[in-house]
Amino acid sequence: MADADPLIVVDDLTVGYDERVILEHVSFSVARGEVFVILGGSGSGKSTLLKHMIGLYPPLEGRVVIDGRDLTAAEGDERRDILKGIGVMYQSGALFGSMTLAENVRLPLEEYTALPAAAIDLVARMKLELVGLEQFSGHLPAEISGGMQKRAAIARAMALDPPILFLDEPSAGLDPITSAELDALILRLRRALGMTFVIVTHELPSIYAIADRVIMLDKRTRGISAVGDPRVLRDESDDAYVRQFFRREAEAAAA
Amino acid sequence: MASCAVSDLPDGRRVIALAGRLDAASVPSIWDPVHRALDDAPARPVTVDAAEVESCDGAGIALLVDLASHARAAPVEVVRMRPDVDTLYRQFDLARLEHDLDPPPKPLGVVPEIGRATYRVSRDLAEMVSFVGALAAALAYAIAHPASVRWRDVWRICEGVGADALPIVALISFLLGLILAFQSAVPMKRFGAEIFVADLLGLSVLRELGPLMTAILLAGRSGAAFAAEIGTMTVNQEVDALTTMGLDPVRFLVTPRIIAALLMTPLLTLFANLVALAGGALTMETFQIPLVTFFKELDSAVDITDFMAGWAKSFVFAFLIAAVGCMRGLQTSAGASAVGDSATRAVVSGIILLVIADGIFAYLYFVLDI
CATH class of the missing domain: 3.30.750.24 (STAS domain)
Structure with missing residues (x-):
């Protein structure tokens, strides 16, 4: 599935901060319309990989190609153009604190489109309705709960209808019901809009519910220890650590 | 037991x-x-x-x-x-x-410490240079495309930088004028020269103290506020969010603040000059120099060049303080103390830059005979 029509190609990527290498020579691809999950234990480099995939940090080596265009080498307008095609939801939501939810969603529309104000307003309210927050459009981020902030951040990430959404730990800190609602939202968006999702998480129920494929990062090898369908990996992986991870067993139990 | x-x-x-x-x-x-x-x-x-x-x-x-x-x-x-x-x-x-598996690092020797400090300073300088470049590009873009500036943000920031600073600027300037006049009137009275306090006050306030005191207040209030505001946005990943939206944080966050500071600081300086002179005039009343006499003497002692020489500085000061405040905000690292550190560094760097710039102005005015 991955190689047939790759939308994102991560090619021989080495990432880290300053001199500290976190992942070495990582390569994989994400297919169009796929829900792709990056998982791994704490400190394995999941969020770091995501930050490099969205171009926040330059990799030490390798490149990230999004829809045929090299994000790593792109600059100026080309880079803006590639970034316009992706939406990002950060772990904390990262909504602009001085703006209401509607203003947060309106911002990318105001910056990138020539739509009249009334149209922008309507699109913003529609996006908020999609995540069930239309009645909170005038609230500031600080006035709503953490789960709502995450949903509002998804609405903002979707403002320009990007074909790809990156989500960093969408269900961390959410109650099971809100978390399940978020999963349902992701599946609904994928079905309705054919979006591709790259999600960093280690919520196993959520992974089984939504992931087409996962890659698992391993901090011991600073690389990928498994790629594939999460259920298959759970039952059939040759790697004891991978099976242990999916079965949620403590280290001692597997040994 | x-x-x-x-x-x-x-x-x-x-x-x-x-x-x-x-x-x-x-x-x-x-x-x-x-x-x-x-x-x-x-x-x-x-x-x-x-x-x-x-x-x-x-x-x-x-x-x-x-x-x-x-x-x-x-x-x-x-x-x-x-x-x-x-x-x-x-x-x-x-x-x-048996022993600590992650012992605290051994203190470095003097030479490595010097090397490390040199590296930090040179990195800071390099960051400053690239920030100045990015800022110049963003300001040039704003001048070429005024519609791209987020004017709503500019007006909101103007309120914080300008209107909200009025009371404190008024208080400090008034006291400054009052104290300066009093301190100089006492010795000058011995020579019967207290009328020349108007000359002294006019020249020192308009050329030097008005712009400088306003700028120092601005560094403490707005420079720190810019650093803290942008620093918090950095810590909350809001700056990352802007970057991944393809929006340049310098254009989006720094340009409005610089424009607001450039609009407000010269106005505040005018106001500070006026209030300081009023304070001086009030003091001189107690030395039996009537207001009319004070202002007549002031009028004869200072001319428009003196006023403009001081006022021109306020634009440069405003730019420096706003730019360094924003830069420190964008440099904020992670951790609970990071935002506080950025605010402190913004004020310290702002005041250092002010003093350096003021020195350059003094030299230039001397050479140009202004």
């Missing part, structure tokens, strides 16, 4: 019998005696008999672990622990506890 009894067996073995509850309250009283018993006879094998130990908390287990892993010539063994104490005890791997 805990107790320990030491006895020596005929075979040369020493037995330390521990008893009672080994917890944080009781362990301190037996820690030293037990260790003395070990150290007194380093060549004797020691058996720690824990049969009478009723219970243990973290401190109690630490005592047992410490005894078992004590470095000495003859071995130490801990025996006859109750099952629950034994379970607690067996959680720990003695070999891994």
Whole structure:
């Protein structure tokens, strides 16, 4: 599935901060319309990989190609153009604190489109309705709960209808019901809009519910220890650590 | 309570019998005696008999672990622990506890420290240069495309930088004028020259103190506020969010603040000049110099060049303070103290830059005979 029509190609990527290498020579691809999950234990480099995939940090080596265009080498307008095609939801939501939810969603529309104000307003309210927050459009981020902030951040990430959404730990800190609602939202968006999702998480129920494929990062090898369908990996992986991870067993139990 | 009894067996073995509850309250009283018993006879094998130990908390287990892993010539063994104490005890791997596996880094020598500090300073300078470049590009873009500036943000920031600063600027300038006039009037009165206080005040306030005091207040209020605001946005990943939206944080966050500072600081400086002179005039009233006389003397002593020489500085000061405040905000790292550090650095760097710029102005005006 991955190689047939790759939308994102991560090619021989080495990432880290300053001199500290976190992942070495990582390569994989994400297919169009796929829900792709990056998982791994704490400190394995999941969020770091995501930050490099969205171009926040330059990799030490390798490149990230999004829809045929090299994000790593792109600059100026080309880079803006590639970034316009992706939406990002950060772990904390990262909504602009001085703006209401509607203003947060309106911002990318105001910056990138020539739509009249009334149209922008309507699109913003529609996006908020999609995540069930239309009645909170005038609230500031600080006035709503953490789960709502995450949903509002998804609405903002979707403002320009990007074909790809990156989500960093969408269900961390959410109650099971809100978390399940978020999963349902992701599946609904994928079905309705054919979006591709790259999600960093280690919520196993959520992974089984939504992931087409996962890659698992391993901090011991600073690389990928498994790629594939999460259920298959759970039952059939040759790697004891991978099976242990999916079965949620403590280290001692597997040994 | 805990107790320990030491006895020596005929075979040369020493037995330390521990008893009672080994917890944080009781362990301190037996820690030293037990260790003395070990150290007194380093060549004797020691058996720690824990049969009478009723219970243990973290401190109690630490005592047992410490005894078992004590470095000495003859071995130490801990025996006859109750099952629950034994379970607690067996959680720990003695070999891994022998020494700190992640000791604090050793302090560097003088030379490496100097090298590191030099590297930090040069990196800071390089960041400053690239920030100046990005800022110049963003400002040029704003001038070429005024519609791209987020004017709503500019007006909101203007309110904070300008209108909200009025009371404090008024108070400080008024007191400055008042004090300056008083301090100079007293000695000048001895020569009957108190009327020339108007000349002194006019020149010093318009050319130097008005713009400088306003700028210092701005550095403390708005420079720190810019750094804290943008720093918090950096910590909350809001700046990352802007970047991944393809929006340049410099254009989006810095440009409105610089424009607001450039619009407001010269106005505040005008206001500060006026209030300081009013303060001076009021003082001179008490020295029997009427307002009319004071302002007439002022009018003859200062001209439009003096005023413009001071006022021109306020634009440069505004730019420096706003730019350095925003730069420190964008440089904010992670951690609870990061935003506070950025605000402090914004104020310190702002004031240093102000003084340097003011020195350059003084030299330029001297050379140009302004």
